[in-house]
Amino acid sequence: MADPTLPGPQIPAAPSSPSPRVPSPWMVGLVGAVVGALVAGIPLLLTRSSDGGSGGLGASHESLSAPAALADYTPAAKNNKVDPATIKRITTTETTSTKNLSDAYGGATAVVRQYTDASLQNWVTLEAVRAESPKPYYPYVDPAQIGMAKPDQDVETFGQVNCLVHYTPVAQGQPEPPDQVLVMTCERTSAHLTVRLRFASGDAWHSPADAAALTDKAWSQLA
Numbered sequence: 001m002a003d004p005t006l007p008g009p010q011i012p013a014a015p016s017s018p019s020p021r022v023p024s025p026w027m028v029g030l031v032g033a034v035v036g037a038l039v040a041g042i043p044l045l046l047t048r049s050s051d052g053g054s055g056g057l058g059a060s061h062e063s064l065s066a067p068a069a070l071a072d073y074t075p076a077a078k079n080n081k082v083d084p085a086t087i088k089r090i091t092t093t094e095t096t097s098t099k100n101l102s103d104a105y106g107g108a109t110a111v112v113r114q115y116t117d118a119s120l121q122n123w124v125t126l127e128a129v130r131a132e133s134p135k136p137y138y139p140y141v142d143p144a145q146i147g148m149a150k151p152d153q154d155v156e157t158f159g160q161v162n163c164l165v166h167y168t169p170v171a172q173g174q175p176e177p178p179d180q181v182l183v184m185t186c187e188r189t190s191a192h193l194t195v196r197l198r199f200a201s202g203d204a205w206h207s208p209a210d211a212a213a214l215t216d217k218a219w220s221q222l223a
Helices: 025-047 084-104 208-222
Strands: 110-116 123-129 153-158 161-167 181-189 194-199
Touching: 084 110, 084 123, 123 208, 153 208, 161 208, 181 208, 194 208
Parallel strands: none
Antiparallel strands: 110 123, 123 194, 153 161, 161 181, 181 194
């Protein structure tokens, strides 16, 4: 009898065809055990670092300390212009973010630190972790299809630094303002270290090249 769940005409099997051989219970159990062991081992392979430590993407527990300064930027929590309540909030944020960053990389050593310039107008957050990271990703958008001069986001590369940038929406054919570009993050990564800068408020982050140069400087202080 044809199976009504299958589309199209069906040809019934010949009655003389031999029935398939049913594996013995012990064979089924053996295969299941082998497959189970392989599946269980996949996460271990994905999270085991090349140096024998725990954590994925080359994660290690080598020590890591935030730089005392990044060019003209110093730790915000040590700036005497910052009020005590803000310093407390910054310290709590840095401690929690450091733990979250480490957890995201399988327990690798990590550090998060907020920096600001003397005017408190430009802020940047350092994220460093003893592990490798993939290249920044952004959803593809064809600006021509939506009548824009540039996509909403893009990744610009400067040497070994990749910067995720945001473009202020400008219609095709319209002049692009000089401050159209806003750098969101820049990062540099290797087999056992990722250095990422997150750029917050301020007018200093309209130049991806300058943001990449600051990221390179942070890298040289931590590598």
